[in-house]
Amino acid sequence: MFRSLLFTLITFSLVLAFTSVDAADLNSVQTKPKIAIVIDDLGDNPVIGRKIVNLPVALTLAILPKTPQAKYIAEKGFTQGHEIIMHLPMEAFTRPDLLGPGALYANMSDEDFNKTLSENIESIPHLVGFNNHMGSMLTENTEKMNLLMSLAKNKNWYFLDSKTSELSVAEQIAKDNGLPTIGRDIFLDHYSKTQRLDKVLPERLKQAKKIARLKGYAVVLCHPYPETYQFLSQELDSLKSEFELVKLSDLIDRKTEYSQR
Numbered sequence: 572m573f574r575s576l577l578f579t580l581i582t583f584s585l586v587l588a589f590t591s592v593d594a595a596d597l598n599s600v601q602t603k604p605k606i607a608i609v610i611d612d613l614g615d616n617p618v619i620g621r622k623i624v625n626l627p628v629a630l631t632l633a634i635l636p637k638t639p640q641a642k643y644i645a646e647k648g649f650t651q652g653h654e655i656i657m658h659l660p661m662e663a664f665t666r667p668d669l670l671g672p673g674a675l676y677a678n679m680s681d682e683d684f685n686k687t688l689s690e691n692i693e694s695i696p697h698l699v700g701f702n703n704h705m706g707s708m709l710t711e712n713t714e715k716m717n718l719l720m721s722l723a724k725n726k727n728w729y730f731l732d733s734k735t736s737e738l739s740v741a742e743q744i745a746k747d748n749g750l751p752t753i754g755r756d757i758f759l760d761h762y763s764k765t766q767r768l769d770k771v772l773p774e775r776l777k778q779a780k781k782i783a784r785l786k787g788y789a790v791v792l793c794h795p796y797p798e799t800y801q802f803l804s805q806e807l808d809s810l811k812s813e814f815e816l817v818k819l820s821d822l823i824d825r826k827t828e829y830s831q832r
Contacts (some may be wrong), residue, residue, distance in 0.1 A: 604780075604783035604814050605821070606780075606788065607790050610623055611793065612635060612794050612795055613633060613638075613640070613658070614640050614644060616640070616795060619795045620644045624651055627807070628807055631655075631656060633731075634657060634695050635673075637671075637673045638694075645698075654699060655695065656698060656702060656731070657691060657701040659702070660672075661675050661710060662675065664708050670704070675688070679715075685722060700723075700729035700751075700820070701723065702792075703733045706741075710736055717748070720744050720750050723745075729753070731752070753823050759799065760793045760798070768796070772799065
């Protein structure tokens with residue numbers, strides 16, 4: 572009887588030990604912070620565009636409409652397993668010369684607004700969502716944002732608010748229209764003339780990591796600068812060891828889960 576009881580206790584201890592290990596491993600996988608890297612302003616430069624598309628992680632490629640390389644980057648990126656969204660030009664308070672083709676303006680009629688968006692869509696295949704290129708003025712315009720989000724809802728898209736204005740109503744109006752949405756956390760390579768990009772990049776990445784650890788995820792926007800590409804190439808292995816690099820839609824699908832933590 573004693574031997575039988577001893578065998579039972581040993582068996583139970585082993586089962587408990589393996590169960591604890593499995594649960595710990597599962598919990599580790601579930602709680603690994605996630606980072607979505609979104610590359611803005613793609614579509615003009617074929618050289619850097621090809622390099623970015625070949626980076627060996629899941630990326631979200633935000634492509635400017637009606638640009639020379641838009642279709643190529645979208646097709647190649649989709650084939651490589653990246654996610655494709657439109658980097659939609661929207662009117663800003665400054666520098667209208669930087670908007671490029673396909674821009675949306677506050678004074679447009681609804682008909683012209685819809686027509687411009689439709690033409691933009693035709694220039695980029697495999698779209699699943701969009702974010703704003705510039706847009707400090709338009710993203711503060713409730714009427715135009717309601718129109719835009721209702722049109723995007725019909726396409727089953729999601730929206731990323733690049734947050735180029737602190738007064739942006741775009742993310743909230745997207746939610747009000749039932750559009751899956753998320754906001755930018757960090758601009759990785761936004762810098763001023765008084766700053767050096769090689770100094771900015773590590774500091775911003777450090778901030779992104781902190782945000783991801785705190786809330787479970789971070790949305791990082793950056794641009795197809797040669798310095799940014801080089802920096803990401805060097806940091807990817809280190810990032811993948813601690814974080815899960817995901818497409819933007821993976822974060823949007825799990826936002827409710829994160830908010831309940």
